[in-house]
Amino acid sequence: MTFAHLNRRTHLYLGLALLPWFFMYGLSSFPFAHSQYFDARDAAKKLPLWTMTMDRVVDTPVPGEGNDGAMRAFGARLMNEAGLEGTSFGVYRQSANQINVYAYSFRKSTQLKYYVDTKRLTVEDRRFRWDHFLTGMHARGGFEDERLFVRSWSVIVDLVCVAMMLWIATGLYMWWGLPGHRAWGWLAIAAGTAAFVVFTMRL
Amino acid sequence: MLSRVIRRTHMYLALFVFPWVLMYALSTLVMNHRALFTARYGTGAPPYETERTARYDGTFSDQAPLRDISRTVLASLDLDGAHNVTRRNDGAIVITRQDLIRPRRIIYSPTDSTLVVERMQHRTNALLERFHRRRGYATGYTLDTVWAVSVDLFMAAAIFWALSGLWMWWEMKVTRSLGLAAVLTGAALFAVYMAAI
Numbered sequence: 001m002t003f004a005h006l007n008r009r010t011h012l013y014l015g016l017a018l019l020p021w022f023f024m025y026g027l028s029s030f031p032f033a034h035s036q037y038f039d040a041r042d043a044a045k046k047l048p049l050w051t052m053t054m055d056r057v058v059d060t061p062v063p064g065e066g067n068d069g070a071m072r073a074f075g076a077r078l079m080n081e082a083g084l085e086g087t088s089f090g091v092y093r094q095s096a097n098q099i100n101v102y103a104y105s106f107r108k109s110t111q112l113k114y115y116v117d118t119k120r121l122t123v124e125d126r127r128f129r130w131d132h133f134l135t136g137m138h139a140r141g142g143f144e145d146e147r148l149f150v151r152s153w154s155v156i157v158d159l160v161c162v163a164m165m166l167w168i169a170t171g172l173y174m175w176w177g178l179p180g181h182r183a184w185g186w187l188a189i190a191a192g193t194a195a196f197v198v199f200t201m202r203l
Numbered sequence: 204m205l206s207r208v209i210r211r212t213h214m215y216l217a218l219f220v221f222p223w224v225l226m227y228a229l230s231t232l233v234m235n236h237r238a239l240f241t242a243r244y245g246t247g248a249p250p251y252e253t254e255r256t257a258r259y260d261g262t263f264s265d266q267a268p269l270r271d272i273s274r275t276v277l278a279s280l281d282l283d284g285a286h287n288v289t290r291r292n293d294g295a296i297v298i299t300r301q302d303l304i305r306p307r308r309i310i311y312s313p314t315d316s317t318l319v320v321e322r323m324q325h326r327t328n329a330l331l332e333r334f335h336r337r338r339g340y341a342t343g344y345t346l347d348t349v350w351a352v353s354v355d356l357f358m359a360a361a362i363f364w365a366l367s368g369l370w371m372w373w374e375m376k377v378t379r380s381l382g383l384a385a386v387l388t389g390a391a392l393f394a395v396y397m398a399a400i
Contacts, residue, residue: 012371012375012378015364015365016368016369016372016382016386016389017385017386017388017389019365019368019386019389019390020389020390020392020393021389022361022364022365023365026359026361026362027362029354029358030355030358032338033338033340033351033354033355034340036341088400105400141231141234141235142236142237142238143235143236143238144238149399149400150400153396153400156396157231157235158232161231162228164224164225164228165228167217167224168217168221168224168225171214171217171218172221175214175218181214185214185215185218188215188218188219189218189219189221192218192220192221192222192223196222199303199346199349199350199353200334202346203284203285203301203303203346203350
């Protein structure tokens with residue numbers, strides 16, 4: 001096998017294996033870039049986005065500021081009170097009196113709000129929206145989740161990024177191997193790079 | 204003929220758009236490993252530092268829309284461009300100028316006619332993240348709209364690459380069985396993630 005052959009096959013098989021991610025990132029970018037359109041379309045339905053499923057008092061110690069580990073444990077306790085287990089979540093101090101927990105999977109999002117002064121916990125489910133489903137997948141990443149399988153998604157995200165750089169390198173090599181296309185190729189590279197530099201300097 | 208057009212479009216589109224591909228790849232890596240940067244720099248955006256102070260002698264009526272005030276102030280500083288504007292409780296007007304390389308915050312105090320121009324400290328990870336998140340259609344500035352169109356073009360290109368890549372693969376009979384194995388493995392893995400997390 002020659003290097004040129006290996007180069008072509010790497011470009012091809014990497015692309016085929018990561019095709020679902022490539023489609024997903026491509027399609028899900030539209031709701032991000034055109035969020036106003038999708039929001040207006042959904043608003044026309046006049047349906048509430050969040051539905052409350054629980055509102056009760058939960059007496060549990062509240063962690064102090066600046067202790068991320070304790071905050072995460074607190075979030076897990078609230079999730080347990082709400083009957084939510086095995087779901088990724090993030091904990092945020094909304095204000096001195098309010099701590100929010102966002103529990104999310106690709107298909108469902110739930111918001112927990114804990115009011116420190118009244119010890120009140122509310123739980124709200126978000127209505128399914130296709131644009132949120134897509135943007136949720138697009139934005140998913142990071143290595144904060146304790147579960148190995150969930151973190152492995154982020155390893156794939158890294159792999160997709162490395163693959164994108166490999167596609168550039170292997171694609172450039174293949175282009176260089178076609179002497180008849182070098183002039184037009186240089187033109188395309190120069191035009192794209194110039195446009196990108198102008199955007200970078202002026203935006 | 205169709206096959207030739209698809210192959211050439213696949214290649215030339217990629218050669219033109221490759222800076223966007225590189226930027227999205229690097230910025231996604233940065234965002235996927237945000238915890239590393241948070242551990243180093245702390246949470247939140249990089250801090251601002253004062254770049255210069257100036258007097259602004261123009262006046263605005265009490266009913267002047269904030270957006271008109273911000274555009275006039277930015278034009279006077281030769282900094283007109285995409286921005287957000289808010290009015291603080293003390294009456295000062297805070298303009299956040301969304302410059303990719305040098306984001307700025309301009310604080311205009313009508314009571315003493317002063318302008319404070321602050322520049323955000325440089326951090327490469329923050330720059331990449333700004334690139335990744337930059338939209339454009341809602342800003343009202345032509346260059347931003349053109350940028351937003353280029354982002355749409357990138358998205359369309361990504362879908363075209365995937366479809367044209369499938370087409371080119373299917374044309375190469377020798378790669379069909381291994382290619383099918385790669386497609387099925389990727390699709391199965393993706394389906395497992397969809398169901399499980």
